[in-house]
Structures are given as structure tokens and as C-alpha cells.
Amino acid sequence: MTDVETRELRYFVAVAEELHFGRAAARLGIAQPPLSRAISRLEHRLGVRLLDRDRRGAALTDAGRVLLRESRVALDAVAAAAHRTRRAGNPDRPLVLVTKAGASHELLQRLLDAVADDPGAAPVEVLLCEVGEQARLLRDGRADVALMHRPVDDLAGFDTEDLHTEGQVAIVPTRHPLASRDQVTLAEVSDVPGLPIARWPRLDGSYPDGPGPEIHTQSQLAQLVALGRTLLVIPASSRAWQWPEHVAVPVVDAPAITTVIAWPSSISSPEVASLVRSAAALRDS
Amino acid sequence: MTDVETRELRYFVAVAEELHFGRAAARLGIAQPPLSRAISRLEHRLGVRLLDRDRRGAALTDAGRVLLRESRVALDAVAAAAHRTRRAGNPDRPLVLVTKAGASHELLQRLLDAVADDPGAAPVEVLLCEVGEQARLLRDGRADVALMHRPVDDLAGFDTEDLHTEGQVAIVPTRHPLASRDQVTLAEVSDVPGLPIARWPRLDGSYPDGPGPEIHTQSQLAQLVALGRTLLVIPASSRAWQWPEHVAVPVVDAPAITTVIAWPSSISSPEVASLVRSAAALRDS
């Protein structure tokens, strides 16, 4: 009943993700045999079969699926411990604020201005990330605080403060028939011939079905839009990256998006609290 | 920038708690020199001083305090991964439900009856623990679900469902003047000569000031009450352990206590969901 080491969890996660010992070993930078041994030792120690070894790879058992999910949060927690400790050691560490590139641009701008104007506030470093990455960065300690969006982001385990609620708009090429409309509905917009609606990831990271492209990165998205290959439904404030050849049409029945400031509920640093206060003050004004 | 291993975190936690390398080493079952080395390697790797070595022991730095807090949650997460995986491997694992010994006795009884009557429900194993221990057991995976009490327990990071709200009563010896009252106030009860009010731990585990005894274990509490050495303010339902020589007097202005069923928000097992549904059904009936 010896204790589980993080190395073993990292190894298991690699195998569980690759479902192939050889590839997992390569990814980990070790040879395949030690990896096989480590996994079977882990199985033995837990008294549970984690993988069904099939002749063309490996498949997760139920217990394996549980361990995969749990390992990710455990590894994030360990990484967070290291990150936050490193930061606590540096006397004038900046707070790291993470947000999806391009979203809530104006709000972010005002927040940074407010912080800059406040001589007592800790400096803030802005980290821009891809769709759905904020939660990960908060969980593993690379970021202290995030701007996130309800209901599209996963807010479990975080404390949040609502900052701003807004409707969504459809981004369509100027010459498209829909461009002249005052407003549209989701139904109208979701089945436009030749202009499939972009598919954003759900809370769990999976994608809804449909003909449009799956959105993974901001740059990919920008290019798709620039090429006129997809129709986009986004919060009005994300119009910061919009091009002259597109127009935004309000989508009346799309769910409202609330921008929130989020931080790990375990954390209770005065710097974070002060930043949250500054952000909340922006909302009131 | 190699990764942090759980062993190192366990070692650090031991030193941080003992504030003494020798004692920490003894507790860990290793010799002192390897422990010193492990800690200084950890400090070097994190690039941060964790402890100020003084001639009469060690003291935590700010960074050390951060790492202590973070290490505990990380170690709990790792332990939870192991526990939950082991349980997932056993096909007919019982759900482990933890509650403070003595609290919400009647509700627990009804819940267990309901589960026993439902042939489709997973079996439930009851684990009784001391004051404030439930959160720990949920976090490190030794328990799946808990009966907890708002606002006295720490519910951060858990999903909860309210089951029952009730007032609190003061437990006083029958021959005491207060025993004949219909109701009392906190002010009356908090300064009774010769019968100091018992002090429960706060959310963070610290204790309020006062003359009364600090409550750590249920057996200690039972004995103090039986001896007539302390005056107790508890939820009405905790009267399950009450003796004939005491009476319960409602305390009109004490905060109401809500019994909740709580489970780690990361978990989404059908067995837990079903148990929560059973508990919620009790509330409605």
C-alpha cells in the first residue's frame, strides 16, 4: 500500500491518452519497457486493472477512466503547488490574469487601466490563451485569476464575480443577405447554405454535431472568418477582432453571455481580492 | 525544472508541521540527513527558500506557508485518485457516507432505511468521524458523500443539496435555573457562571476565545456534557445523544443549521447521484 508518486500518474495519463505504450513512452522521453513495468506496478499496487491490453493497443477499463480523470486533477494540484510557491517566493510577483484571446477586449482594457491608475495595486500580467484553456491554467497555478464566460466556460471549483452580461451577435460577410437584417434568430442563422455555423466546444471539451468547423484556436477562427468560410455567433464585446468586410447582427434568441472574473476558491490572497474589487468597481460604474 | 514528486511534498508537510527536522524524520520513518537533503533539493528546484533554519528549529517562510497549504490539497487529490480508482475496480463497492458521530441521527436513519428498501440502490457504508473531518475524507477519497452542516462545516469545492434546516438548542443540566425556561438567547447562555459554553472549531480549524473547552472529539464532548462541565449549543436533531439529566432549551437567536448532503463536485457517478436523489426525496416527504 505504498504511496502513489506523481511520476506514475504522469505515465498513466500518457498511456491513457495515447492508448499505445510505444507512443506514450516516446512522448515521455523514455523507452517502452520501463513504462510497461511502471503501469503494471501501478495496477498491482492499486489492485485494479487499468487497461485492457489488446493486440492493437490498449483500452481503458472503468477504473482506468476514473484514474485518468482523477490523475489530471491531482497532477494539476501538484503543479499548482509548485507554481504558486515559486510565485510566492518572488517579492514583487505580478498577478497573472488569463483570458481568451479577443474576448471582452474593452472590459479588459478598462480593468488594466484601473489597475495601472491605482498605485497600491499589484502589477498584472496578461496571458492570452485558447478556447477553454483558462480553467486549466487556473487549476495548475500558471494563472491567478481569469476572465471567463458563463455559460460557455467550466467554472466548477472557482469563485466568480459577475462583471457584465450581453447578448450575442452573428458575424456575417457584408454582402450576405443576412447582413442587412436588424436582428436574426438562431434558427435562421444555423442553417445558412454555404455558410455553416462554427462549432464551439462544450463544457466537457466535446463538440456538437454539425457541418461547420470545430473551433480550437483563435488564429484558426480568425482565418476562417476572414475567408468567409464560417458564420460565427459570439458575444457582442468580442467584436474587437472584426473586419470591415463583416457585419454583426444581433441574435435575439441566443443565450446571454456573462463575463465573470474567476479565481480558485482555495486561494485567498489579498492581491487577488483587490483585483477582484477593482473589476467589480468597473461593473458598478 | 524537473517535476515535484508526492514524496517530496509529504516530506515537506511533515517538516512544516513539526517545524523540526529530527521529529519530522522520525514521523516519516526515515533518518534526518536524507530529509534535510530532500527539503533543500526541493527548495533549490523551486528556486525559493521554504524554511528559515534557526538554531532552535525551523520556521516557515511566506512561500513555505503557501506550499504547505497547496501541498495538502495536492496530496489529498493524489490520495483521492488512488482511493477512487481502487473503489471503481471493485464491482459491488459500497458507497461510503461519512457524517459527524451523533449528528443528524434521525435523518441518517431514515436515509439508510430508504436505501435499504430500494433494491436498485447501491449499498451504503456509514463512516463516523470527528468534528470537521468530513471535508478531509471527501477530499482524499476515503468517502464518497457526506452529511454536513451549514454554516459550521467547510463546504468549499463540494456540491451540496439542502436536506433540513433547524434551530439550535442549549443543553443544560436539569437542575440548572435555565432548564425551566421556554427559550433562551445566546447572550444569556454565553456567560453562565460555572458552566462555560463549549467552543466549536471555526471553518479554518481555529477556535474562538472563551473560557469553555475546545471540542475536538465526540467522546470528549459526551464526557464533558455528562459531567455537567460545559454548556452546549447544538442543532436540535443532535439530541440523539442526550442524557436524562439534561434538558434542551431552544436558543432563539442562534443561527439556523442546515443539514446538507455533500459530494466532491468533480465526481459524477450514478451511484452518488442516486443516493442524493434518495436523500432529497426524504426532505420532500
Add this chain to the structure above:
DNA sequence: CCGTCGGATACCTGCCGGGTATCACAGCGA
């Protein structure tokens, strides 16, 4: 029936975790 692919096994090696002995240093008491 052979070649290939994927994982397991056998066996070796070097590193690192852990042990013992000892040091360095600061109080402290006689």
C-alpha cells in the same frame, strides 16, 4: 508461413534515496 506490430520479459547499469558517522554552530550552565 513469414513479416510486422505491440506489449511483456530478461537482464544490466547508474543514479538516487536512504543509512551511519561526523561536523558546525549556538546557546547555556557550571
Add this chain to the structure above:
DNA sequence: TCGCTGTGATACCCGGCAGGTATCCGACGG
């Protein structure tokens, strides 16, 4: 002042285990 004690650090050694290479075994495809 000088040991003495209690503390953590250093020096050094040893054994086990992580990790490497070579090889095997079973299953498929041709």
C-alpha cells in the same frame, strides 16, 4: 571559559529501482 547539548548540514557508502537494450510471444495480414 569551557564543555555539553540540541539542532541542522556534510561526507560517504550501499542497495534498490528507474531506465536502457535485446529479445520473446501472440496476433494479425499477406
